[in-house]
Amino acid sequence: KAGVTQTPRYLIKTRGQQVTLSCSPISGHRSVSWYQQTPGQGLQFLFEYFSETQRNKGNFPGRFSGRQFSNSRSEMNVSTLELGDSALYLCASSLRGVSTDTQYFGPGTRLTVL
Amino acid sequence: DAKTTQPTSMDCAEGRAANLPCNHSTISGNEYVYWYRQIHSQGPQYIIHGLKNNETNEMASLIITEDRKSSTLILPHATLRDTAVYYCIVRVGKEYGNKLVFGAGTILRVKS
Numbered sequence: 001k002a003g004v005t006q007t008p009r010y011l012i013k014t015r016g017q018q019v020t021l022s023c024s025p026i027s028g029h030r031s032v033s034w035y036q037q038t039p040g041q042g043l044q045f046l047f048e049y050f051s052e053t054q055r056n057k058g059n060f061p062g063r064f065s066g067r068q069f070s071n072s073r074s075e076m077n078v079s080t081l082e083l084g085d086s087a088l089y090l091c092a093s094s095l096r097g098v099s100t101d102t103q104y105f106g107p108g109t110r111l112t113v114l
Numbered sequence: 115d116a117k118t119t120q121p122t123s124m125d126c127a128e129g130r131a132a133n134l135p136c137n138h139s140t141i142s143g144n145e146y147v148y149w150y151r152q153i154h155s156q157g158p159q160y161i162i163h164g165l166k167n168n169e170t171n172e173m174a175s176l177i178i179t180e181d182r183k184s185s186t187l188i189l190p191h192a193t194l195r196d197t198a199v200y201y202c203i204v205r206v207g208k209e210y211g212n213k214l215v216f217g218a219g220t221i222l223r224v225k226s
């Protein structure tokens with residue numbers, strides 16, 4: 001079974017721009033969660049989507065948003081990029097959700113903001 | 115809001131068992147302990163998880179103390195490819211947002 005895939009793998013943007021990242025979960029998985037990883041803050045939870053609805057949200061500003069499609073694929077959007085948004089963005093999928101099932105992570109998207 | 119404490123780094127000789135400790139003294143009764151590892155700049159890889167019983171799979175064993183305040187991940191025969199950051203994580207419930215809370219992790223260096 002194919003794992004979680006994320007596109008693009010690398011991205012360079014400038015301050016003020018916006019960016020959209022994509023995540024395709026493992027086939028059959030309906031929950032997708034997003035995490036941000038930085039050297040200073042480590043891995044931090046952004047949000048979880050299940051059946052096209054945001055179910056949980058971490059402590060991030062409204063510039064960070066996401067959505068999930070009917071095929072469970074998810075996108076994450078960051079608007080008005082700041083230098084501090086440079087990070088590895090990871091998505092993870094699970095069958096029914098992080099509260100009940102094991103999450104499997106994708107390889108991540110490395111975002112650099114100049 | 116990390117709920118786990120791990121040593122910053124550990125060394126292990128190739129072929130020997132690697133024992134990675136984790137303290138989770140504030141864990142609640144229904145919170146699971148998960149272990150993931152992350153090899154440089156890749157996505158975290160699931161290793162094993164447990165609630166209160168010891169668990170074993172093809173990758174590792176997880177020993178959880180009876181009071182559930184600590185656990186140990188055991189890699190029985192470490193290889194150079196096991197060099198990674200190992201995260202001991204508590205899966206928190208609804209009151210904390212239904213999420214995995216990652217700590218700083220342990221850098222395991224396997225040496226030949």
